[in-house]
Amino acid sequence: MIVYLSIIFSTAAIIIALCYYFGKKPVLFEKHGIPHFPPTPVFGNMGSLIFHRQDMHQLLQKPYDTFSEAKYFGFYEFSTPLIVLRDMELIKTVTTKSFEYFQDHRPFVDSETDPLFGGNLFSLKGDQWKDERSMLSPMFTSSKIKNMFELMTACAIRFTDSLSKLVEKEPEIELKNVLTLYTNDVIASCVYGINMDTMNDPKNILYVYGKSATTFTGFRQTLVMLLHRNAPKVARLFKISFIRSHITKFFMNIVADTVKEREKNCIYRPDMIQLMMDANNKKESGRSFTLDSMAYHAFSFFFGGLDSVSSQVAFVVHLMVEYPDIQARLRKEIDEGLERTNGRVTYEVIHGMKYLDAVICETMRLYPLVSFLDRVCIKKFELPPALPGGKPFTMEPGMNLWVPVMPIHKDPNYYENPNKFDPDRFMEDGKKLFNSYIYLPFGVGPRICIGSRFAMIKMKVLLCYLFARFDVKAGAKTNIPMQLKKGFTAVMPKNGFWVKLEPRKDPHPSLANGLCC
Secondary structure, eight states, X not given: OHHHHHHHHHHHHHHHHHHHHHOSOOOHHHHHTOOBOOOBTTTBTOHHHHTTSSOHHHHHHHHHHHTTTOSEEEEEETTEEEEEEOOHHHHHIIIIITXXXXXXXOOSSOTTTOHHHHTSTTTOOHXXXXXXXXXXXXXXXXHHHHHTHHHHHHHHHHHHHHHHHHHHHOSEEEHHHHHHHHHHHHHHHHTTOOOXXXXXXXXXXXXXXXXXXXXXXXXXXXXXXXXXXXXXXXXXXXXXXXXXXXXXXXXXXXXXXXXXXXXXXXXXXXXHHHHHHHHHHHOTTSOOXXXXXXXXXXXXXXXXXXXXXXXXXXXXXXXXXXXXHHHHHHHXXXXXXXXXXXXXXXXXXXXXXXXXXXXXXXHHHHSOSOSEEXXXXXXXEEEOOSSTTOOOEEEOTTOEEEEEHHHXXXXXXXXXXXXXXXXXXXXXXXXXXXXXXXXXXTOOGGGSOTTHHHHHHHHHHHHHHHHHHEEEEOOTTOOSSOOBOSSOSSOOBTTOOEEEEEEOSSOOHHHHTTOOO
């Protein structure tokens, strides 16, 4: 009885606190003449997302289009006012030229209650972020990633071998869930130094705990995230954590145990833990990683790679089903590359697959997994007038702004026929687009994703093996054209990534029996 009363009183306290935080009438943008859609009580401008009438991209697209003459517009995430940028020069100023005013991300968890999230590079702030980033950056050079390439290919070989057996029984599969098994194996091997076969052992503890910790859908996870982002004092008061304590302990211990074993037995392996250990041994900068910070950074690969890489690859495969002519051209490039190496998937042959690069990049343009890039103002900064004839607006420390990714990716001012899937735009202007501020799948400026090159290689290796060994076709459950799920901040298909895989009748001889190496 006491337990039930405690739950009732705790729930009531949370509801009262939420009403206090979210119930205040927001008037900031109206007061300063910043264009915006009128907010609703409690939900601000988030109502259509919360009630599953729109996805996050649609939610930002309408004001982006409506306020086309504005350099920025206002948006209320519940009661929190945000500035949403749409002017390229202003985006460049905020994310790069005046980075010292906007160098932090808005935290989405509390570092005390969720150290795995709060302590990783994405969440760190100020000088601590600079120090950790400078120590991590050398680990993501081409040479370091090349050293891990064979670990990735071993995972891809094992995965596609198992996949070929699976599709003999079930030719039509939900691809996203299956691909996550591959990304888990790559993270386990390239980060933690553990060889896994999750396809045949999906209940292994690393995958189960990693999946639980990085799942952002579901009522509990959504509520916790909203609390941390919009009412952090409430979340801190009730010690509401995103990751359960036993999972946090597991990921902390796995790094500590690995470091201890390697130091004791002089074990060397070309993975991320080893690279952090090597950095500590050199101590060139006078700084070093603690065991805790090593665990935080290692976990960030689960946070940043488990779901995102599998989702992005699933989008690529789905588009290849929709566009069989593009699939044929991609397969031709892969076959020709393998022919030059007698069927061996090498770093050099992958690096030379320019059309594969273009297909991935165009997929990330059409279906970016991040809805927006966020920054927090840390020093007073004056924005120019939002509209001609208006007044400048001073952002105070603690205020937030967003850069809307998909609206920019689909702006006809920047991309010809923006809704068309056209990989050739990256064959012709790839470098130009990467160096601009109109292509944002990995972010932009000093805060750009540090693991983008690593993620690209993971995707390229898997796609190379997939299309070298399988023909991908539409099945009975394939959703063409794709419809996106409403009510989510991340882009997801309404009915999953259902495709039909058929073993190719003409693979390279070295791949036919799963003996690729």
